[in-house]
Amino acid sequence: MIKKIDLTNPKLAKEVLNIQIASYKVEAELIGSDEIPPLKDTVDTLQQCGETFYGYYINEELSGVISIKIENGVMDIHRLFVHPKHFRKGIANRLLDFVQTNETGLETIIVSTGSKNIPAINFYQKNGFSITKEIKVTERLSLTLFNKKL
Numbered sequence: 001m002i003k004k005i006d007l008t009n010p011k012l013a014k015e016v017l018n019i020q021i022a023s024y025k026v027e028a029e030l031i032g033s034d035e036i037p038p039l040k041d042t043v044d045t046l047q048q049c050g051e052t053f054y055g056y057y058i059n060e061e062l063s064g065v066i067s068i069k070i071e072n073g074v075m076d077i078h079r080l081f082v083h084p085k086h087f088r089k090g091i092a093n094r095l096l097d098f099v100q101t102n103e104t105g106l107e108t109i110i111v112s113t114g115s116k117n118i119p120a121i122n123f124y125q126k127n128g129f130s131i132t133k134e135i136k137v138t139e140r141l142s143l144t145l146f147n148k149k150l
Contacts, residue, residue, distance in 0.1 A: 002098045005053040005065070013043045015062045016053060020046075023081035031116035033140040038079060051078050054098060056091045064091035068099055073107035075099065080111070096127060106150050115142040 007013045020038050028034040051067035064082035068075050077099070082091045100109065113120040115134055121144060125131075129146035136142045 001057045002054055002095065003057065005055045005062075007047050007053055010043060010047075013046050016055070016065055017041060017043055017046055019062060019065060019083045020079065020081055022084055026084055026087075027114060027117050027120070030119070031114035031141065033114070033138070035138055035141050036114065038081075049078070053079075054095060056082075056095055058086070064095055066092075066095040066099055068103070070103060070106070073105060075103060075106050075109045077109065077111040092123060093127070100150075108150065109148045110146065112143045112145045115144045 005012050005016060007016065020041065024036050024038045025034075028036055028039060049067070051069055053065060053067045055062045056064035062083075063086045065079060066077065067079040068077055070076070077096075080092055080095060082089075100106075109129070110132075111124060111129065112135075113124070115121075121131075124146045127148070129148045132145045132147050134142055134144050
């Protein structure tokens with residue numbers, strides 16, 4: 001089941017943060033850098049980020065999260081992560097499909113991921129996203145940017 005997460009609730013924000021850290025630690029290993037901003041988040045920074053969060057629940061347990069911002073017909077996916085114990089179960093696909101189906105008035109979806117995160121790059125390309133550019137953030141970290149026209 002997918003439902004909106006109220007991050008003003010500290011307990012829910014902590015649940016999101018715990019899964020986010022576990023998931024992004026896996027990405028940090030994949031890309032060889034722990035300079036990923038989501039690894040530096042706190043409950044407070046999550047609550048202040050201004051994103052809309054949706055969670056995927058298995059038997060009442062939060063298992064995956066997507067967060068978005070929408071402005072001028074563009075949906076920006078800020079976060080899409082799944083708890084490592086639930087990898088490869090289709091949760092990320094369900095979350096992506098959910099926001100694409102339930103948000104209206106969209107023209108484009110944008111997202112970015114670490115350029116060395118091959119599973120994420122394959123995921124976005126498989127779901128109709130095109131690479132728009134690569135940005136070098138630091139010596140060890142670069143991001144690949146994607147968009148999808150609707």
